[in-house]
Amino acid sequence: MLSIQHLSKSYKDTRLVLNDVSFDVQKGEIIGLIGPSGAGKSTLIRCINRLIEPTSGSITLEGIELSHLSSSRLREQRRRIGMIFQEYALVERLSVMENVLSGTLGYVPFWRSFFCKFPQEKIEKAFGYLGRVGLMDHVNKRADELSGGQKQRVGIARALAQEPSLLLIDEPTASLDPKTSRQIMRLIKEICKEQQLPAIINIHDVLLAQTFVDRIIGLNEGKIVFDGSPSELNEAVLTTIYGKEEWQTAPQEKEATVATLTPESIAVKLELAV
Numbered sequence: 001m002l003s004i005q006h007l008s009k010s011y012k013d014t015r016l017v018l019n020d021v022s023f024d025v026q027k028g029e030i031i032g033l034i035g036p037s038g039a040g041k042s043t044l045i046r047c048i049n050r051l052i053e054p055t056s057g058s059i060t061l062e063g064i065e066l067s068h069l070s071s072s073r074l075r076e077q078r079r080r081i082g083m084i085f086q087e088y089a090l091v092e093r094l095s096v097m098e099n100v101l102s103g104t105l106g107y108v109p110f111w112r113s114f115f116c117k118f119p120q121e122k123i124e125k126a127f128g129y130l131g132r133v134g135l136m137d138h139v140n141k142r143a144d145e146l147s148g149g150q151k152q153r154v155g156i157a158r159a160l161a162q163e164p165s166l167l168l169i170d171e172p173t174a175s176l177d178p179k180t181s182r183q184i185m186r187l188i189k190e191i192c193k194e195q196q197l198p199a200i201i202n203i204h205d206v207l208l209a210q211t212f213v214d215r216i217i218g219l220n221e222g223k224i225v226f227d228g229s230p231s232e233l234n235e236a237v238l239t240t241i242y243g244k245e246e247w248q249t250a251p252q253e254k255e256a257t258v259a260t261l262t263p264e265s266i267a268v269k270l271e272l273a274v
């Protein structure tokens with residue numbers, strides 16, 4: 001489905017920000033990309049959609065090599081990658097429906113989009129996506145009238161309107177409260193499973209990742225240092241990914257043992273560590 005092989009990236013200096021990264025993602029599989037600040041998570045996401053050029057290695061989506069495409073072929077292939085952003089990236093003065101329809105722009109002739117004459121079929125599909133994310137009552141509202149959670153739902157519907165083969169999701173819950181964060185992660189998970197869409201989610205919240213993703217990839221200094229099931233995230237693995245920390249206890253629980261390690265305690269410690 002998506003295959004990343006021996007991907008490396010250095011910016012201006014010679015230091016490798018991504019160092020020989022290889023992994024495959026299957027249909028419907030949700031990957032949580034975790035790691036400390038500066039580990040290379042955003043760089044990896046941006047290499048996959050070619051917002052930045054990889055230094056070496058290959059990225060293949062459904063058999064098409066993305067890393068050496070001409071700019072016109074690249075535009076065509078980018079349509080197949082739906083992006084969801086931390087800050088939603090909506091056009092605030094446009095309506096919810098218009099924002100969702102903007103996801104189809106790669107498929108609609110320029111003159112039609114300029115005059116907002118989207119084909120009926122695209123409009124009907126947009127209604128379907130808005131229904132799926134629970135926003136049917138807000139179709140004609142301006143984006144700037146929505147809450148953060150509602151804006152992120154529009155971002156998800158817009159990504160779906162692209163009819164993507166892959167979702168790349170950058171910190172989708174970083175601006176949301178804990179309950180809304182869980183609702184958004186649950187929605188992403190349900191949609192990926194329904195549509196058999198693979199997704200890579202750059203996420204700082206380890207508890208959320210553990211709860212909602214199928215597989216976790218841990219990056220440290222540009223290298224994959226962990227690739228496994230969320231249930232395998234124990235103290236040793238967290239130390240490998242993030243560095244040494246007393247993962248097993250919150251400060252007020254000095255006597256607790258490793259056996260008390262719970263997703264909640266991990267989340268508390270990670271919040272303290274960042």
Ligand SMILES: Nc1ncnc2c1ncn2[C@@H]1O[C@H](COP(=O)(O)OP(=O)(O)OP(=O)(O)O)[C@@H](O)[C@H]1O
Binds near residue numbers: 012
């Ligand atoms: N455009 C750039 N030019 C030069 N160096 C960059 C550029 N973008 C990122 N870097 C460097 O690459 C490294 C990885 O950055 P990246 O943003 O990918 O990390 P990250 O894991 O996403 O971090 P965070 O969780 O803080 O967003 C960092 O050392 C950063 O300073």
